[in-house]
Amino acid sequence: MRDSQGEMISDGVRVLSEGGFLLAAAPTGIGKTAAALASALQSSFDNRLSTERSNIIFMTGRQSQHKIVVDTVRKINSRIPDGIPKISLVDIIGREGMCDHVEAMTGKCNCEDDVVEESRKSRRADLRQRILEEPRHVDWTVKYGRARKICPWAAARSAAGHADVLVCDYNHVFVENVREASLPAMGIELESSILIIDEAHNLPDRIRSGLERRVTDQVFRRARDNIEEYKGNLQRKVDSLDIEESKDLIRARELEKQIDALQAPVQEWLEKLKIENENTRGDDLRISTTDFLEVISKSINGVLDDEQDDDISRVNGMVQRLFSVVIDEEEDSEEDEQNDCT
Known part of the structure; x- marks a missing residue:
């Protein structure tokens, strides 16, 4: 073990025992990976830290x-005595x-x-x-x-x-x-x-x-599928229990209408931006939030009978409906593949 590794392990164990963190800056090849793993493993197996291993x-x-x-872990295991x-x-x-x-x-x-x-x-x-x-x-x-x-x-x-x-x-x-x-x-x-x-x-x-979000045709199509699945689940519940339609089912139908109304205008707007982007030789285009929300608001204007008059309230109402959509999660689902409404 190099002296630098020993120091890093010692520092790592100490700060972990205190609930802190260690920021290590060192040249490539001195064994930072092994030292970080060694100190973490020692702290993880230290019964004084927790009743359960981290x-x-x-x-x-x-x-x-x-x-x-x-x-590195294989090498660590090769040094662990038999029986441990x-x-x-x-x-x-x-x-x-x-x-x-x-x-x-x-x-x-x-x-x-x-x-x-x-x-x-x-x-x-x-x-x-x-x-x-x-x-x-x-x-x-x-x-x-x-x-x-x-x-x-x-x-x-x-x-x-x-x-x-x-x-x-x-x-x-x-x-x-x-x-x-x-x-x-x-x-x-x-x-x-x-x-x-x-x-x-x-x-x-x-x-x-990782936090970047993209608005594409596929996003709208998948969101439409999510809403249809959600609406179908609510409708089956109403039918099986023979009860009155719930507010959630009514909101799902309203949202379905709004998404349908959005698709063509938004696609047209995206196509215009694409052409503009090509004319600028691929340089990034700065799109204001106001412009984007205006496209959304105008697209859904008049879709619902009792919708709000101002643009912000209209969009906010649709956003609330989107966040109410719940779909059955698959056992093997991952990341943002679950629900394009949110």
Whole structure:
């Protein structure tokens, strides 16, 4: 062990025991990854910190770093004496990188097509166990899963909460909708986890990128599908219980009309911006919020009988309806693929 590594481990254990954080700036190649993991693991296994062991979330924006972390944990395990539990690790990347094909509209993969439910569960359990047996790089998980018609992404996600170390992208913690969709599904509590952020100087740009939202034709189509599903669920409930229509069902119908009225005008507006953007040789166009809201408000003006007169109130009413849309979440859903209304 290098002297610099020893100092970093000592500092890391000390600040973690005090509930603080450590910002380490050092040249490449001195062993920051090993030192960060060692101090986090020691703190995680220290019974004085908590009655339950903390999960360690190692975040990096580079897939090449994933392999380094896996290999580092393997080396740590090789030095653990027999009879003492080894460190378990789950390495996970985005679903598009792990599944053979992911449907753009639904966010679902075809990894387990034609596999019956009972077999699907047993196959995932087998892969989950193998992932936790020893630290494995995500490439191994993908290869093993595809060869046996198991969804490697779903199996890795189900194993994550049982592992000592999770290796993943920054988005799992720092982008709200990804965090809320992924960590609870993995069985990981952020409040009791130890975070290691690799190359933290890249974090601001990655967070800005993760928070970026795009308005496209597909967004409106998917939102329309979400509303139709939501409305159908409400209608079936009314029919099965033989009750009066609920306010939610009425609001869903109103929202459906508004989204239908939006699609053509917004598409036309986007086409005009696209042409303007091409005329400026691809330079970014600054679009004011006022202009965008004006397009929305004019598009939905007159759609509802009892709507508000002013633009802001009209748009705000539609936004409230959008946030009321709830759709049934799939077990294997991720990130913002769930509900384009919100």
